[in-house]
Amino acid sequence: MIYRSKAPLRIGLAGGGTDVSPYCDQFGGAILNATLSLHAHATIESTGDNRITLVSEDQGKEQSFDWATALPADGELDLLKGVYNRIQKDHPFTMNGLKLTTFVDAPAGSGLGTSSTLVVAIIGAFAEMLKLPFGDYDMAHYAYEIERNDLRLAGGRQDQYAATFGGFNFMEFYGNDKVIVNPLRIRQDYLSELENNLVLYFTATTRESARIITEQQRNVKENNSKSIEAMHQLKEQARMMKEALLIGKLGEIGEILDYGFRQKKNMAANISNSHIENIYEAAMKAGATGGKISGAGGGGFMIFYCPRNTRYKVIETLNTFGGKINPYQFTQHGLTTWTIQS
Known part of the structure; x- marks a missing residue:
């Protein structure tokens, strides 16, 4: 049998960084994000060789081990190992060998939540294989625990929930790991206009x-x-972005993004840099009304809101910086898993 899963990557539209402890524990956080037609993929196959083989196709990495209930986290393929180790700890299983293969549709460190989404996808593949009864909140929190507690990786909470739930969500974050996901019912014509006007641009750089x-x-x-x-x-x-999307104040979205871009730079150093600033200013001069760095900042993807027909001039301008426009569509589905005969 072959067990597969895919989970969508996301863009944060507003509130980025307020899902990170200790801020959200003390003050409460809020984020609005949306999932895209870019995914993290995971496949588990039985091999019959009494070994565990881990393959990251997009990173060109592979490791193989004799069958064991715990694999060494040594800096190579640790997300794959971390999920396997936690599943074995909580839901022990034996096989005559397995191969876990992953692929992500965007580079690591690009600001679309790739690491957390990959963890969700891997858990999903194991849950499909072992028939684990995870609900959406259970799945997202499990992924969060593996990343933040088991692997000690710094980060927030939004990515795991976006990958699991999918769609447009207004998320609230509180102390004691309390998260509330509020799916937004946005009119289709508003979504179509947002998709038309929002340009996704990869700066050809990544960051830690x-x-x-x-x-x-x-x-x-x-x-x-x-x-x-x-x-x-x-x-x-x-909250401003939620209101604009729900009641159709699409003309305000660029200004809301621009407001957030300028605020976010005050959170920590290196969120922006001269290259990002040059790209941003050029896009604004070409007709964008606002934009932001996706994820923690420092590089990766940026988004720009281009009303009316300004997207074409903005794209022409962005292409001069050596990056790449990335086509996408918004998706309404989160984690998906399935089984096929080998």
Whole structure:
């Protein structure tokens, strides 16, 4: 049997960073995000060789081990190992060998939640194989625990929930790992216009989000008023974006994005840089009314809101910076799993 899964990547439209502890534990966080037609994929196959083989096709990496209930986390394919180890700890199983293969439709460190989405996809494949009764909240929290507690990777909470639930969601984050996901019922014509106007641009750079997030966390712990106030404003930005999408104030979306872009730079150093600033200013001059860096910042994907027919001039301008426009569609489905005969 072959067990497969896929989970969608996401763009954060507003509130980014307010899902990170300790800010959300102390003040509560809010984020509005949407999933895209870019996915993390996972496949589990029985091999019969009494070995565990891990393959990351997009990274060109492969490791193989004698069958064991725990694999060494040594910096190579640790997301795959982390999920396997936790599943074996909580839901022990034996096989005569397995091969776990993964692929992600966007580069690691590109700001679309690739790592967390991949963890969700891998858990989904194991849940499909072992018939584990995970609900959506269970799945997302399980992925969060593996990343943040087992593997000690710095980050927030939104990615795991976006990948699991899918669609447009207004998410609230509180202390004691409390998360509330509010699916948004947005009119199809509003969604179509947003999809038409929102340009997704890969800057051809990636970044290590953990360093930026660690500084953000330190700023909250040290009561850095500038950083904390920026997070307060980003939380309010998420509410502004929710209202604009629900009642059709599409003309305000660019300004809301621009407001968030300027606030986010106050959260931590290295969120922006001269290359990002040059791209942003050029896009604005070409007709965009706002934009943002996707994810923690520092590189990766950016999005720009281009009303009317300005997207064509903006795309022409962005192409001069050596990056790439990435086609996409919004998706309404989260994690999907299935089984096929081998």
